[in-house]
Amino acid sequence: MSSVSSAPLIHARGLTKRFGDLTAVDAVDFDVQPGEAFGFLGPNGAGKTSTMRMIGCISPVTAGTLRVLGMDPATQGSTIRGRLGVVPQQDTLDMELTVLENLLIYGRYFDLSYKEARRRATELLAFVQLSDRADDEVEPLSGGMKRRLTIARGLINEPEMMLLDEPTTGLDPQARHLVWERLYRLKKQGVTLILTTHYMDEAEQLCDRLVVMDKARIVAQGSPRELVAQHSSREVLELRFDDGVTLDLDGRLDGLVERAEHLPDRWLLYGDDGDATSEAIHALGYRPVSQLVRRSSLEDVFLRLTGRTLIE
Amino acid sequence: MSVAAQARPVLRVVEHHVLVYRRTWRGTLFSTFFSPILFLAAIGIGLGTFIDDANPAGIEGVGYLAFLAPGLLVAQAMQTAAFESTYPVMAGIRWLKTYVAMILSPLDTRHVATGQLIWTGLRVTFGAVIFAAVMAVFGAIEPGRAVLLLPVAALTGLAFAAPIQAFAAAQKNDSAFASLFRFVITPMFIFSGTFFPVTQLPELLQVVAYLTPLWHAVALARAIALDMVDPLLAVINVTYLAAFAVVGLLVSYRTFGQKLAE
Numbered sequence: 007m008s009s010v011s012s013a014p015l016i017h018a019r020g021l022t023k024r025f026g027d028l029t030a031v032d033a034v035d036f037d038v039q040p041g042e043a044f045g046f047l048g049p050n051g052a053g054k055t056s057t058m059r060m061i062g063c064i065s066p067v068t069a070g071t072l073r074v075l076g077m078d079p080a081t082q083g084s085t086i087r088g089r090l091g092v093v094p095q096q097d098t099l100d101m102e103l104t105v106l107e108n109l110l111i112y113g114r115y116f117d118l119s120y121k122e123a124r125r126r127a128t129e130l131l132a133f134v135q136l137s138d139r140a141d142d143e144v145e146p147l148s149g150g151m152k153r154r155l156t157i158a159r160g161l162i163n164e165p166e167m168m169l170l171d172e173p174t175t176g177l178d179p180q181a182r183h184l185v186w187e188r189l190y191r192l193k194k195q196g197v198t199l200i201l202t203t204h205y206m207d208e209a210e211q212l213c214d215r216l217v218v219m220d221k222a223r224i225v226a227q228g229s230p231r232e233l234v235a236q237h238s239s240r241e242v243l244e245l246r247f248d249d250g251v252t253l254d255l256d257g258r259l260d261g262l263v264e265r266a267e268h269l270p271d272r273w274l275l276y277g278d279d280g281d282a283t284s285e286a287i288h289a290l291g292y293r294p295v296s297q298l299v300r301r302s303s304l305e306d307v308f309l310r311l312t313g314r315t316l317i318e
Numbered sequence: 319m320s321v322a323a324q325a326r327p328v329l330r331v332v333e334h335h336v337l338v339y340r341r342t343w344r345g346t347l348f349s350t351f352f353s354p355i356l357f358l359a360a361i362g363i364g365l366g367t368f369i370d371d372a373n374p375a376g377i378e379g380v381g382y383l384a385f386l387a388p389g390l391l392v393a394q395a396m397q398t399a400a401f402e403s404t405y406p407v408m409a410g411i412r413w414l415k416t417y418v419a420m421i422l423s424p425l426d427t428r429h430v431a432t433g434q435l436i437w438t439g440l441r442v443t444f445g446a447v448i449f450a451a452v453m454a455v456f457g458a459i460e461p462g463r464a465v466l467l468l469p470v471a472a473l474t475g476l477a478f479a480a481p482i483q484a485f486a487a488a489q490k491n492d493s494a495f496a497s498l499f500r501f502v503i504t505p506m507f508i509f510s511g512t513f514f515p516v517t518q519l520p521e522l523l524q525v526v527a528y529l530t531p532l533w534h535a536v537a538l539a540r541a542i543a544l545d546m547v548d549p550l551l552a553v554i555n556v557t558y559l560a561a562f563a564v565v566g567l568l569v570s571y572r573t574f575g576q577k578l579a580e
Binding site: 025062064065066083084085087088090092094096098099100101102103107111112114115116117159160163 | 326327330333334337338341342414415416418419420421422423424425426578579580
């Protein structure tokens, strides 16, 4: 990589999107560096997709500054799109064409010759493990296969940067892992990945750095590890009680528990030593139906920052 | 931006439609081939024999089949254009979202709208070639004149397709399309001079008929088919139809843009 590439691929300051009275994205600031895997984590309606559509030069910016690959989406949208790979939330594959034809015609949109489009399509079908389905219709493919085909489609122009809007939402665990593994390979090849997700495990698996969005704003940013270190404790003790039992600590575990959260189905006690907390709880006479000590995750960060869980 | 630079992405959109048509054309065979044959046979020859027997001087000096056929050709152009600009546009924007996929590439919404219109124009012209050939076989027109009707059919197709695709793109679902066909397309088909001269209508309705683009298309096609072209009227007909096509396309830039790129 040349030293010139240290300029950010995306530069956003005060980036805002409004639809009438609704503010979908409210003055957010962020930068994405070349080669990074950068994530937008947040619940549905947080403004992730609107942000992605502005970066993808599909949706015009309402206010603020946005530069993508050093260019202004308002005036150079088509040129920018020519260098991006986009995997939208819905696959938008052409159900009337075969798997291979979907890639060929998409290559034509990027002005590739049929010969070159065919060469790349064949390679990409192998990359997403769909070579044996090349001449099949798209409709009967499974959700995971359609998703992989959409990813292949987004790669037909050999993009410098990929925008992936909820790449694995709705996929079964096996299909998700296959998609993650392919995305990880792309990252290794130096492709910058920008993705939205409401799965904390996806963000933890794939993202070098991420921003947490809630209600159109960025509420925190950093690497997954930094975010957990800044906004949550080391460990969490999860407790479930019989109906009607209420946990009342009344300051008695102050040294062990930094913070307690009551969710509809369980209690979360945040502290540095989950096992010690568990012993103390028992010593106070509580008998949880089940309990679990685990490390803090991005889910806990989100809960801390917004008072809500990611998937509601 | 040069025209050439804009033409290339528009052609890519047309290419997409051609590729899809290669896989779906069989389903359109019946309406393209058999409907003109059935119509010309049943109405032109069947009903026409009665009309000609009762009216030996002919309509505007010619037999009913020769009177009817050119009008029917452009009326079919209208119907093909209307159909191709409603459901497929709804599919591209909302159902299959093929247009949504297009604008993630360097193509933009204007390329998508222009490519869609050009494709509809090609489909209409293709249908008109078949129709004109059937007309010539039925002896309803000389083959040389039949060729002259093709650009008229294409222009008619664009005049209807452009405003209708603009309208279709603005719809949330397809419920308005049935009304479009029931209250706009079908009455126009019946009352715009295709089957009988509009001078047969009450005066007020004559004025309405003259305002419909189909009347201008029928008048132009019939004048060419029967070698009775009045240059001034022909210029008015062409201008009127072209205005629908151009204004319709500009409005469709707006509605395609609003639905795809907000």
